[in-house]
Amino acid sequence: MKxxxxxLRMLLALRCQESxxxxxxxxxxxxxxxxxxxxxxHAISCLACRRFRRHxxxxxxxxxxxxxxxxxxxxxxxxRIQASLRDLQ
Amino acid sequence: xxxxxxxxxxxxQAPDALGWLSDYGDALFGYAMSRVRNREVAEELxxxxxxxxxxxxxxxxxxxxxxxxxxxxxxxxxLDHFRRQAKQRRRMxxxxxxxxxxxxxxxxxxxxxxxxxxxxxxxxxxxxxVILDTCLEKLGGMLxxxxxxxxxxxxxxxxxxxxxxxxxxxxxxxxxxxxxxxRDCLDxxxxxxxxx
Numbered sequence: 001m002k003x004x005x006x007x008l009r010m011l012l013a014l015r016c017q018e019s020x021x022x023x024x025x026x027x028x029x030x031x032x033x034x035x036x037x038x039x040x041x042h043a044i045s046c047l048a049c050r051r052f053r054r055h056x057x058x059x060x061x062x063x064x065x066x067x068x069x070x071x072x073x074x075x076x077x078x079x080r081i082q083a084s085l086r087d088l089q
Numbered sequence: 090x091x092x093x094x095x096x097x098x099x100x101x102q103a104p105d106a107l108g109w110l111s112d113y114g115d116a117l118f119g120y121a122m123s124r125v126r127n128r129e130v131a132e133e134l135x136x137x138x139x140x141x142x143x144x145x146x147x148x149x150x151x152x153x154x155x156x157x158x159x160x161x162x163x164x165x166x167x168l169d170h171f172r173r174q175a176k177q178r179r180r181m182x183x184x185x186x187x188x189x190x191x192x193x194x195x196x197x198x199x200x201x202x203x204x205x206x207x208x209x210x211x212x213x214x215x216x217x218x219v220i221l222d223t224c225l226e227k228l229g230g231m232l233x234x235x236x237x238x239x240x241x242x243x244x245x246x247x248x249x250x251x252x253x254x255x256x257x258x259x260x261x262x263x264x265x266x267x268x269x270x271x272r273d274c275l276d277x278x279x280x281x282x283x284x285x
Contacts, residue, residue, distance in 0.1 A: 016198035017188070024265040028239065028246050048198040055204060055272050060240055062212045062221065067241045069218075071119040077132040078114060081139055085106040088143050 007034045014042040019049045023056065104146045110139060113156050117163050124167045124237055126222060134170060138163040164242065168252050171234045175253060178231065191269050200273060204280045217279060224274035228267055235260060236267035 010018070011034065019042045022035050031039070043050050073081075117138060121131035142149075142162050149158055193199045211217055225233045235253070238244045244252075250260050 015196045016192055017196060020191075020198060020269060021261075021265045024268050025261055028261065028264060046198075048201040051201045051203070052198060052272065055201070055276070056268055058204065058209065058212075059268070059271060059275065062217075063237075063240045064243075065213060066218065067120070067123065068116065069119040069123045071115060071122045071131075073114045073118045073132070073135070074128075077118075077135070078110065080132075081110055081114070081136045082107060084136060084140055085110065085143060088140065089104075089106065 010034060010038040011041060014038045016042075016046065016049055019043075019046065020052055023049065023053050027056065027060070104143055106139060106143045109142065109155060109159060113159055116156060117159060120160055120163055121167065123241070125170065126226060130170065134163065134166045137166045141166070168238075171230075171238075172253060174230055174234075188266055188269055191273055200276055202276055202280055204276075208280050220275070220279045224271055224278065227274055228270050232263055232267040232270065235263045236271065239264060 014022075019039060022031060022039050025031065025035075026039070039049075043053075114135070117135045118131055121134045122128070125131050125134065138159065142159055145162070149155075191198060191200075225237070228236070235249060238249050238252075239246070246257060246260055249255075250257055255263075
């Protein structure tokens, strides 16, 4: 009974705090049907959450573009590492 | 075809650790820097990774590429580093960051501007990378670490939980906060609510 009421409340009165949490969760796990519908209903009237979702997907792809940086090991670091490898060999 | 030993079968050769260093040193350092954003720490992790690679050479399988194998070892070193930091933090601070300030009194998510195309087109530029780094830094270790593991390394949630010894709900809370924080910071500093 309690969970039914809770599901109803989610569907009818999701707040942005919960909505953003579910949007975030949805990127990491499969959402339940109630969760998905709650989000959809909330999004109809909430521009901010619609944008939030779009912004997150932009951020995710921006980060995936650069899982590594263009960097150069300094000569000193290189020498240090060389020395420690020579010690081992 | 007579089956000869494959040409690069490493178990028949002495490991060429110095060769790995000159071929992949920069790439490993670049990976480490993108995760820890600190030269000294990154250099140390790269060194640990090369040393570990030389020690565990027997476990290297010829099918995988040397670079992939080395990055995999480095990734473990980065995780170890994150874990050490997390332990220290647990002792030092409780770190409860509220998310209230992202929402109005009525509970509406606020400061969500339109992200304009002229800014979106420049996400690969150095200027954006600097701001992205600053924003990741501002999130603090706890949040930026889980976020990087999840998004940059595409690790599964259960794996992150196991590695960092946290619960799934704790991870979800952190990822939510990290996303709120990072989005807000980029909205502010890159997409122009406020100039830098």
